[in-house]
Amino acid sequence: xxxxxxxxxxxxxxxxxxxxxxxxxxxxxxxxxxxxxxxxxxxxxxxxxxxxxxxxxxxxxxxxxxxxxxxxxxxxxxxxxxxxxxxxxxxxxxxxxxxxxxxxxxxxxxxxxxxxxxxxxxxxxxxxxxxxxxxxxxxxxxxxxxxxxxxxxxxxxxxxxxxxxxxxxxxxxxxxxxxxxxxxxxxxxxxxxxxxxxxxxxxxxxxxxxxxxxxxxxxxxxx
Amino acid sequence: xxxxxxxxxxxxxxxxxxxxxxxxxxxxxxxxxxxxxxxxxxxxxxxxxxxxxxxxxxxxxxxxxxxxxxxxxxxxxxxxxxxxxxxxxxxxxxxxxxxxxxxxxxxxxxxxxx
Numbered sequence: 226x227x228x229x230x231x232x233x234x235x236x237x238x239x240x241x242x243x244x245x246x247x248x249x250x251x252x253x254x255x256x257x258x259x260x261x262x263x264x265x266x267x268x269x270x271x272x273x274x275x276x277x278x279x280x281x282x283x284x285x286x287x288x289x290x291x292x293x294x295x296x297x298x299x300x301x302x303x304x305x306x307x308x309x310x311x312x313x314x315x316x317x318x319x320x321x322x323x324x325x326x327x328x329x330x331x332x333x334x335x336x337x338x339x340x341x342x343x344x345x346x347x348x349x350x351x352x353x354x355x356x357x358x359x360x361x362x363x364x365x366x367x368x369x370x371x372x373x374x375x376x377x378x379x380x381x382x383x384x385x386x387x388x389x390x391x392x393x394x395x396x397x398x399x400x401x402x403x404x405x406x407x408x409x410x411x412x413x414x415x416x417x418x419x420x421x422x423x424x425x426x427x428x429x430x431x432x433x434x435x436x437x438x439x440x441x442x443x444x445x446x447x448x
Numbered sequence: 449x450x451x452x453x454x455x456x457x458x459x460x461x462x463x464x465x466x467x468x469x470x471x472x473x474x475x476x477x478x479x480x481x482x483x484x485x486x487x488x489x490x491x492x493x494x495x496x497x498x499x500x501x502x503x504x505x506x507x508x509x510x511x512x513x514x515x516x517x518x519x520x521x522x523x524x525x526x527x528x529x530x531x532x533x534x535x536x537x538x539x540x541x542x543x544x545x546x547x548x549x550x551x552x553x554x555x556x557x558x559x560x561x562x
Contacts, residue, residue, distance in 0.1 A: 229475060234465060234556040238457045238479065241464075319453055351486060352450035377536075381486075 242356055246324035249359030259442040260342045262360035267348030269368040270392045272300045274425040279307045281435035286442060289339035291330040293322050293347050321352035324359045341442050350379040361445050362387045369393040369400050373407035376414050383414040388437060395424040451491040455499045462559055466505050471561040474505055478512040478558050482551040483532050489513035518551025
């Protein structure tokens with residue numbers, strides 16, 4: 226029998242995915258495609274926020290959206306109503322997208338005429354934060370009913386985000402949600418993150434968010 | 449179930465090593481898992497046993513999980529303590545200004561192969 230040998234690897238389990246993500250990011254950069262990875266817990270308002278975002282930016286950028294869910298195509302249908310190109314990705318039980326799945330999604334979407342691609346990740350505050358998708362920027366939505374303490378409970382999610390949208394601010398009077406405390410908790414985990422309070426339903430703050438996104442997309446495409 | 453995604457990543461990495469080094473069979477894979485990495489070793493093993501059946505070289509491969517103790521450092525009093533016992537608040541001086549020194553790793557340590 227052949228001798229068994231021990232081979233030392235000493236590599237993070239995320240290293241293979243991180244490498245694929247970096248490759249995808251530089252390919253997208255070359256093609257002039259900005260990819261936004263949008264994360265949140267289920268029901269925070271990702272799809273409603275995207276509809277408002279598309280309405281604000283559809284005259285400036287060609288937008289394509291990938292809706293990732295474990296099952297169903299209700300989100301892709303809601304996005305398609307806005308006139309933006311949309312596809313539904315099924316993760317087959319997985320709670321997040323990785324770089325390989327994101328690449329497949331972009332191929333399915335067809336990026337030839339897309340300038341701003343948006344990935345609506347699976348609703349989950351844990352796993353999507355661990356897997357780099359290859360996105361140009363990461364955004365997450367925290368909605369008022371979820372509570373101001375979420376940055377303390379899910380620190381990794383808040384630390385990987387470039388921008389945090391605090392959604393459903395129209396219901397602030399009905400919840401014990403301290404906006405200042407929430408911003409303070411986010412700062413503890415991520416001093417560099419931009420925080421924008423919005424209400425996707427009424428449109429409040431969407432102009433500020435659209436300004437941020439416009440600036441990032443232009444910077445990415447011009448560099 | 450992020451354990452399943454992590455298992456696929458481990459398999460990809462090990463298969464790459466196996467190809468590079470012309471291995472015919474991998475007997476064990478040892479992974480080190482930090483206590484506060486959010487990965488549950490028991491779930492990881494269940495996912496592993498299901499996923500390796502779909503591979504060529506890892507059919508009989510066993511996954512060995514080694515824990516890494518989580519240790520937090522306090523900037524207030526410059527002492528360290530066990531993260532799992534006390535969380536983010538320093539048990540010595542009560543400071544909230546603490547950070548994790550070790551314990552959130554998920555890494556592949558080594559493999560045994562023929």
